[in-house]
Amino acid sequence: MMAFIWHSALLLSLAAVIAVYADVKLDCRPDFMSLVWTESRHHADTSLFRLGTCVPTSSSPREATFNVEYTDCNFRMMVTGNKVVQSNDLVYWAPGSQVQTFVHPVICVFDRPKEWSPATYEPVFSTYGQSGLVFHMALMNDDFTGPAESTRFALGSFIPIAARVEEHTHQPMLLLMEECIATTTPQPQSAHFYNIIGNKGCLLDSKSSRSRFQPREVSSEIRLYLQAFKFALEEEVFIHCKLVAWDPSGIDNTKKACNFVKGNGWELVDNPAHSKLCDCCETTCKSRWSRSVRSGKHGIVQNAVLGPLTITEVGP
Template structure:
């Protein structure tokens, strides 16, 4: 087995191993950056179609097949593509795997990938009390998220909710010298842990880049906006982990309001018409047609993900 080649401009410590059920001449190059990872997979005599490979749940960014062999190149920002974050006392670890469809024992493929960074002394877990979570600023943007009273007039005074009742949530982005942006919830999961780990139990609320999947079987819904920089969500209290502490893990994204696409949107399911609807402009609901499959958006030129997205945790709350 060829040893992986690692270039480490920001990388402090790297863990990489391989498990495969067939033996071929393969090489993997991994670049762990400050906020992303690049992986190059090369196989001289492969039994795997490189276009079928996945890094987490993302396909390759580039594929080539020629007489000299096959190649797949992946690029992913951390916490996308099902890249998991695990925080310990001394380190912050991002991990996922390269896999292929399990067609047979001779062609199945599994290759764990992990980037591990030293945890700085002033880094703290994203949890700042039971009522309000306010993320650190990104560039000239400051994101916030809170449990609210029923009328959204103020922050909630309780974190306990009865099963079936509605949980009001508001998220916002304060824009200082930035162009006007619309705030979106890219994904949200409920979990019993303040930090997501590979074995953390999760309940999906928003997935697939802005699809409120919980609206398909419950009364959860987005509420009409008062302003583009705020988004309001009314979640119906769910059975997941009743009686336990529950944390909501959400990814907040600020985006160009006139440039919504299938990867940057707010969609909910209208059970009356049995279709997905774009909350901010129902006439563009075709952007939501991928909510039952796989939504892929495009990157915004000139605006980095660092300056327009953050991950936040709200909780703990208790459902009884």
């Protein structure tokens, strides 16, 4: 019988604040889960809650209830070690409401069945994002022609990572990695982490290594050669990234991809002639009110995770 682990310790800081105004009951079962959100704020409309792509199974003036299977609502499944993790986001979206929009992570963790094993290794993150976009992130082989053949990387070797967004009928999008960190847990909330990308698209690791964003072949994909770093050697490592799909004409100092080139400073991957946009990588790249893909306010953001992978000491 699989056992669930209550996830309150793993909540994002914003979600933790929101939880003060609500009572959350989560019941994780092997094939389905139940969630009851009891709201204390008078202006909240419980019918506006969404669990992934699912509307509430039922709602009342104070409660939103979801009884769903993991095959619905675009749950994300990740297998790590002897655990199976099913995760999703509970979102409150009410433009113009007195209750602020927020996201509350929902996580169910089970013991992995002994008979379970993957048919092939394919460390791909995939989910359904806003506006019909599908995001992917994967560990790749050296020339990016297929998935990585191993999850073990020697210290100093390169870890090829590719992320892309499927646009379908959507207008062309520019995919960016806004933030990436490495942790030893499937969740990004960890006291022990290594900062890879930060400051709105600056490859911070490139200042002390040979890590590089690669020149683009298409705007909807971004490739990264990450030099294996000295972090949690011989332990399970997870790479968490915030992916951003953006209007290609709307690049600014908060929507960019920048490498550090020794002796030359920061360089903009998509157009080195405009590398001045990367100058803030040494300070703080502040957000600006920018033109949106859809409404003039923001792009489309999706969190992704890769792992587990292992960084090993270089052999004799």
